[in-house]
Amino acid sequence: MVLIWRLRVVLQLLCFSLLLIAIVFLANGEFRGKEISQKPVIKEIKAPVDGSEPKNDDISKAYLRWKIDKKELIDAKSRIYLLEQKVKSLEAKLPKPYPHVKFLSYRAKKRILVTGGAGFVGSHLVDRLIMQGHEVIVVDNFFTGSKRNVDHWVGHENFEIIHQDIVNPLYIEVDEIYHLASPASPPHYMYNPVKTIKTNTIGTINMLALAKRVGAKILIASTSEVYGDPEIHPQPESYWGHVNPIGPRSCYDEGKRVSESLAFAYAKHYHVAVRIARIFNTYGPRMHMDDGRVVSNFILQALRNKTITVYGHGNQTRSFQYVTDLIDGLVALMASNYTHPVNLGNPVEYSIMEFAVYIKKLVGRNNPIGSTEAVEDDPQRRKPDITIARKTLKWEPKVPLEEGLMKTIDYFREELARSLNEGYT
Ligand SMILES: NC(=O)c1ccc[n+]([C@@H]2O[C@H](COP(=O)([O-])OP(=O)(O)OC[C@H]3O[C@@H](n4cnc5c(N)ncnc54)[C@H](O)[C@@H]3O)[C@@H](O)[C@H]2O)c1
Numbered sequence: 161m162v163l164i165w166r167l168r169v170v171l172q173l174l175c176f177s178l179l180l181i182a183i184v185f186l187a188n189g190e191f192r193g194k195e196i197s198q199k200p201v202i203k204e205i206k207a208p209v210d211g212s213e214p215k216n217d218d219i220s221k222a223y224l225r226w227k228i229d230k231k232e233l234i235d236a237k238s239r240i241y242l243l244e245q246k247v248k249s250l251e252a253k254l255p256k257p258y259p260h261v262k263f264l265s266y267r268a269k270k271r272i273l274v275t276g277g278a279g280f281v282g283s284h285l286v287d288r289l290i291m292q293g294h295e296v297i298v299v300d301n302f303f304t305g306s307k308r309n310v311d312h313w314v315g316h317e318n319f320e321i322i323h324q325d326i327v328n329p330l331y332i333e334v335d336e337i338y339h340l341a342s343p344a345s346p347p348h349y350m351y352n353p354v355k356t357i358k359t360n361t362i363g364t365i366n367m368l369a370l371a372k373r374v375g376a377k378i379l380i381a382s383t384s385e386v387y388g389d390p391e392i393h394p395q396p397e398s399y400w401g402h403v404n405p406i407g408p409r410s411c412y413d414e415g416k417r418v419s420e421s422l423a424f425a426y427a428k429h430y431h432v433a434v435r436i437a438r439i440f441n442t443y444g445p446r447m448h449m450d451d452g453r454v455v456s457n458f459i460l461q462a463l464r465n466k467t468i469t470v471y472g473h474g475n476q477t478r479s480f481q482y483v484t485d486l487i488d489g490l491v492a493l494m495a496s497n498y499t500h501p502v503n504l505g506n507p508v509e510y511s512i513m514e515f516a517v518y519i520k521k522l523v524g525r526n527n528p529i530g531s532t533e534a535v536e537d538d539p540q541r542r543k544p545d546i547t548i549a550r551k552t553l554k555w556e557p558k559v560p561l562e563e564g565l566m567k568t569i570d571y572f573r574e575e576l577a578r579s580l581n582e583g584y585t
Contacts, residue, residue, distance in 0.1 A: 258316050264293030271295045273334040273376075275326050275367060276341035278305030280446045281381070281439075284483050285338055285490060286310055290318050297332065300341065301325040304348050309446050326363035327355075330370055336494060337378040339367045342416075344383075346409065346535075347452035353411035360415030361422070368426040371433075379435040379494050380423045382501060384542060385413045386438060394543035397438065397501045407537040420501060427499060435493050440505025440544045444483030444564060445571035449579070454478060458516055459565075459572045462523035472534030474513030477541050481506035482564030485557040492553040505544035506557040522565055 272289050276282040277298030282305065289296050290313060298310060298321045313319035324330060326341045342359050343349040349356040364380065371378040387395045388403030403413045426432040443455040451457075461468045481504070489504040510518070516529050549555045 255315070256312065259287070259291060259312070261291055261316075261318065262293035269294055270335040271297065271333065273297050273299060273332065273337045273370075275299045275337070275339050275363075276305060276381075277338075278302060278307060278309050278321070279340065279344075280305075280309070280444070280448060280451075281344075281442060281483060281486060282338075282340045283309035283446055284444070284487050285340070286313065286319070288487050288491060290316065294318065296320070297322065297334065299324050299326060299330060304343050304345075304448055326366055327358050329366045332370070333374050334370075334376050337367055337371055337376050338381070338490065338494070339364065339378055340381040342381070343412075345448065345451045345453050346412075347450065348448070349412040349415075350408055356411040357415045360412070360419050364419045364422050368422055368432060368434075372426060372430045377433040377435070377494065378423070379437060379490065380419050381490075382416045382420050382436050382438045383412075384438055384440040384503070384505060384544065385409065385539075386417050386420065387539075388413055389537060389539040390541065393541050394507060394545040395503070396545040397503055397548055404537055409537050434499060435496070436499075436501040437490055437493055438501050438503045438505075438544075439486060440481060440503065440542065441478050442481050442483055442486045442505075444568055446483075447568070447571075449572075449575055454512060454515065455480065455565075455568065456572070458519040459523065459569055460576070462519055462525050462527050463569070463573055463576055465525060465527060467528045467530040468516045468520060470512050470516055470529060470531045471538060472531065474516065474531060475511050475540075476538060477509045477511050477543065478515070479506045479509050479543050480515075480561060480564075481557050482559035482561075482567075485559050488558075489549060489553065489555045492555050493549075496553055498548075498552045500548075502549050502553065503544040503546050504549060504555075505546065507544055507546055508561070509541075509543045510561075518561075519565070519569075522562065523569055 272294050274282050274286055274289070274296060277286045277296070278300040282298070282300070286296050286298060295318045296313075298319075300321070301324065307314075307321075310319070310321065314321070322330075341363060343351070343356060367378060370376070384395065386403070387399055387401040390399065391402050392399055401417070403417070404410060405414055407413075420436055423432075423434040423436055427434045441453070441455075447456050449456065449460070458468050485506065486504055489502075493502055493504070513529070520527055520529065546556060
């Protein structure tokens with residue numbers, strides 16, 4: 161009896177355990193089934209536009225993918241940057257292609273010295289002479305000139321550059337001398353008036369003495385400033401000028417007048433072959449950013465979105481010649497037999513106010529035009545009489561103002577971008 165009772169208890173316990181196991185198993189199975197049948201909802205996580213990490217607490221697959229893509233993008237960009245740097249450094253190492261240079265025979269090829277050849281006008285003259293096939297030596301102290309202006313010739317067999325101040329004598333053998341070394345814009349020549357006078361007197365004597373010693377022809381770059389604030393209009397070469405000998409511009413005006421005087425003295429006394437170019441306002445690429453004269457002032461003010469400032473009433477006139485026209489004139493004058501001064505300039509005259517409006521239109525900005533105090537001794541009218549140049553050199557300016565100004569505006573736009581990239585203002 162007792163045995164039967166124990167057996168019953170054991171059986172009951174067994175059934176109860178089996179029941180429990182079944183319940184647990186079923187519950188587990190249901191849970192796992194749910195897990196398999198329900199696909200995890202992967203929300204599409206978009207990267208916030210500000211570049212910060214998505215504000216989603218779930219670390220989902222999409223988020224991980226986004227992180228990987230972002231890292232790959234950063235890696236790719238840095239590899240591209242390194243490759244670009246490499247390309248730049250390799251390009252710098254390769255020889256530069258020079259502009260096309262004509263071949264001249266030994267007899268036809270000249271050795272030509274250009275003083276001030278790293279300056280605005282000088283560097284364009286260097287381009288022309290080398291491309292004609294001549295050998296050019298530049299002498300410059302880099303006061304206002306820049307090595308960048310002639311950088312494209314460095315290493316060329318027909319080009320040489322000497323860093324020297326022409327106030328010191330120079331001993332070289334040359335066939336022709338273009339003597340251009342002198343600051344040309346008022347802020348530059350007024351910066352050190354004594355030095356400006358020395359450059360135009362002692363420097364010119366040194367160049368004339370060199371021409372005498374080696375039998376070279378020499379062209380002196382004089383200026384329309386020898387006419388001062390002229391009383392006759394337009395100005396022919398026969399006009400003696402109206403210059404204030406002690407005014408703020410006299411270091412330049414009188415310096416150039418002495419240059420002409422010296423040239424004539426050397427021609428008369430030592431039979432040196434001299435040419436004298438009286439250059440009027442010239443503009444074009446490679447003008448100095450701080451030139452301070454009207455063309456660069458107006459263009460830079462317009463490009464910088466500033467007020468275009470006109471000195472005084474703006475009725476004073478100027479004529480503007482594009483630099484390549486001047487170079488044609490200089491080369492023609494050197495080749496001619498004409499030994500008296502020759503005006504080289506564009507006779508088309510503009511009032512400064514008209515010019516300001518024109519620049520504003522070409523730059524395409526809406527800058528205001530304002531006026532500021534008139535400058536002391538500022539010439540009121542400037543217009544060359546170019547009858548002699550037309551007759552003796554068969555020369556006259558060809559480049560229309562709009563074409564020349566557009567090239568100059570493009571140049572200043574690039575210079576401005578470059579200076580901003582390099583951290584200048
Ligand atoms: N640009 C014009 O509108 C203009 C008008 C009239 C006359 N000019 C004459 O043309 C010539 C060139 O003018 P630019 O506009 O090219 O001027 P610029 O200032 O650009 O060039 C003059 C060059 O002469 C160099 N220089 C100055 N003093 C020197 C010295 N003591 N020794 C050696 N080098 C020296 C400068 O570094 C510069 O490279 C000047 O003689 C100037 O008087 C120019």
